[in-house]
Amino acid sequence: MGALVLWFNYVMGKKSRDKRSSRSQAPEPIPAHGGTASNASALAPLPHISGRRLFWMRLATAVVFPVVLLLLVEAGLRLAGFGYSTSYFERAADGTNLTTNPQFAWQFYSRETSTSPTPLLFPAVKPPGIIRIVVLGESAAAGTPDPAFSFSRMLEQMLRQQYPEKRFEVINAAMRGINSHIILPIARECADLSPDLTIVYAGNNEMIGLHSPTPGEFSFTPYLRLLRLGHAIKSTRLSQLVQSALRRFLPVPPNKRQDMEYLRTQRLAFDDARRTAVYENFSANLADICDVMNRDGAPVILSSVAVNMRDFPPLASLHRTDLTEVELKEWEQHYSKGSEAESRARHAEALGHFQAAARLDDHFADLHFRLARCYAATGKLELAQTHFALALDWDALQFRTDSRMNDMVRQISTNSTSGALRYVDADAWFAEDEVRSQRLFHEHVHFTFDGDYHLAKSLLPVVASELKLPTVTNAPPTRDDCARVLAFTPMDDINVLAAMAQQTSKPPFLDQLDHASRQSEAERIVKDRLNRATTLDFDFAAKAYRDAIARRPDDWMLRYNFGNLFVQFSRHAEAIPEYEFVVQRHPRHRVFRMALGNAFLRTERRAEALTQFQAVQKMYPDYPPALDAIAATTRFPR
Numbered sequence: 001m002g003a004l005v006l007w008f009n010y011v012m013g014k015k016s017r018d019k020r021s022s023r024s025q026a027p028e029p030i031p032a033h034g035g036t037a038s039n040a041s042a043l044a045p046l047p048h049i050s051g052r053r054l055f056w057m058r059l060a061t062a063v064v065f066p067v068v069l070l071l072l073v074e075a076g077l078r079l080a081g082f083g084y085s086t087s088y089f090e091r092a093a094d095g096t097n098l099t100t101n102p103q104f105a106w107q108f109y110s111r112e113t114s115t116s117p118t119p120l121l122f123p124a125v126k127p128p129g130i131i132r133i134v135v136l137g138e139s140a141a142a143g144t145p146d147p148a149f150s151f152s153r154m155l156e157q158m159l160r161q162q163y164p165e166k167r168f169e170v171i172n173a174a175m176r177g178i179n180s181h182i183i184l185p186i187a188r189e190c191a192d193l194s195p196d197l198t199i200v201y202a203g204n205n206e207m208i209g210l211h212s213p214t215p216g217e218f219s220f221t222p223y224l225r226l227l228r229l230g231h232a233i234k235s236t237r238l239s240q241l242v243q244s245a246l247r248r249f250l251p252v253p254p255n256k257r258q259d260m261e262y263l264r265t266q267r268l269a270f271d272d273a274r275r276t277a278v279y280e281n282f283s284a285n286l287a288d289i290c291d292v293m294n295r296d297g298a299p300v301i302l303s304s305v306a307v308n309m310r311d312f313p314p315l316a317s318l319h320r321t322d323l324t325e326v327e328l329k330e331w332e333q334h335y336s337k338g339s340e341a342e343s344r345a346r347h348a349e350a351l352g353h354f355q356a357a358a359r360l361d362d363h364f365a366d367l368h369f370r371l372a373r374c375y376a377a378t379g380k381l382e383l384a385q386t387h388f389a390l391a392l393d394w395d396a397l398q399f400r401t402d403s404r405m406n407d408m409v410r411q412i413s414t415n416s417t418s419g420a421l422r423y424v425d426a427d428a429w430f431a432e433d434e435v436r437s438q439r440l441f442h443e444h445v446h447f448t449f450d451g452d453y454h455l456a457k458s459l460l461p462v463v464a465s466e467l468k469l470p471t472v473t474n475a476p477p478t479r480d481d482c483a484r485v486l487a488f489t490p491m492d493d494i495n496v497l498a499a500m501a502q503q504t505s506k507p508p509f510l511d512q513l514d515h516a517s518r519q520s521e522a523e524r525i526v527k528d529r530l531n532r533a534t535t536l537d538f539d540f541a542a543k544a545y546r547d548a549i550a551r552r553p554d555d556w557m558l559r560y561n562f563g564n565l566f567v568q569f570s571r572h573a574e575a576i577p578e579y580e581f582v583v584q585r586h587p588r589h590r591v592f593r594m595a596l597g598n599a600f601l602r603t604e605r606r607a608e609a610l611t612q613f614q615a616v617q618k619m620y621p622d623y624p625p626a627l628d629a630i631a632a633t634t635r636f637p638r
Contacts, residue, residue: 077237086235088186098124107234115177118147119586126194133170134190137201140445141174145499148557154456154482179205180285187289198293203305203405206282207398213274222277260507267396269318283408299420299466305401306430308441309388313513314365314395331360347377365394429458442500453479487548489541498526538569572602590616
């Protein structure tokens, strides 16, 4: 950059130097006799260039030269194979299929904290007769904690059963840990896949995510164009070269986003003016996502986002900023007495104290949640729903879509001039069955198997209508039908619960109301079910997997989970063929190679284990699990 500045100064400063030179030096006279015609021509004065024209010529030189230089450096880096692809999709080894790029998120987050897309494998050119559906969103749409049981997988099975004469392909391009700023570039690539329909289900990671405001620090959040320009710059190899140099010479800062202390500094009240830019960015990004996916006229289903309000307390609460010390002390007395009364199931008494506290300060999210629980316990369900919604909105660590964001989703669909944009209200679909919410959500936004089934079943008639499929009279697949096809067994249910219990044991959940008791109960359930698991449970699950694989032999998710089942029961040799199948199809995804390497290691096949670990280390030189596995494998050679 310094060289470019010097070049600009040199070019622009040349004008003043030329002027000084012209004043200090007299022109040499052209000889009248004895000179040749060529000499006379050479000494003829140059055509005069006006000051303004000369300025623009020099300015163009100052701008064009650096741009051309940067482009040449960028091209050279690409030709030399430096850096990594920043595309979401990349060509598979066979050259005809597309797969997801494990390094896609590196351009947005550090390598230590970024997540990877769910591995996919599908034809780059849509085959004739295929009805291709794309799903866009975040972790809830991706199917966290196990994408094998996402609503998109269930929807695909429902469509295949309802319309056996049709061929459906659902591409779930949703990704854990992203928000609308990252979904938009993914959408641009998905638009080139000739989709027949797109489902957009997003909004959970806007307030605490990429480009969210940080209290006490300057933020670029209000400048959406600059944020997008930054994305474009970070996608270049030149930017990667700079980042590589910084990583080499500067220590990598610790991941503060995993630290509760850091998250406590990120709290924003519902009425905080800094939230406005987040809402505006979300609305603009979402509208652009819909426009991009609707580019060729294919319909887009835009959904509101369902969240767990009834069984999930706020993650953080803040008092109103103008609360005096006297008012705060009185508020705390009412809140403490109300909490004690609620713990003794004296809900009417608790309501009196909580209402008194609300008259002093009605911004505190936990207060609304307690009010809602007490109203529900006394049968006042409408008031309970009102305060559950207020607890959601006033949550100061907003990892859930709030009411304002869902209103924006509705407004985008209302204001759209495209007849191909269809709005659906998933939030209402789940609110209709609020009593069952504990079986529909794991925690704040991620669905249980029943929750994913509920969403898929609700989407089915809308998808059929938008694709102009004929109306069918037979009932859609039941929940058990989907479980059978996707091999969701009692062992998988335990594993999913264990994964969620591990997730909620970490930030940002630690400050949550009643967290310790709820976490303890979740872990107790998992431990109890694991202790009661027997070989009969394995036999039942193994049969379910073999039956499902027989129906869909190319389904890598079935094969990977089957391998995990073998490992869970210490049958590592039988896991190896399943993992090999997955690695063959997704050789660049380190999780699969690590699983295969560990299975080799457990069966004393050290050389083959080392091959897998070294392959991971070659692709990801700084990946600690691979480095540790290589050290463990070579420490005691046979």
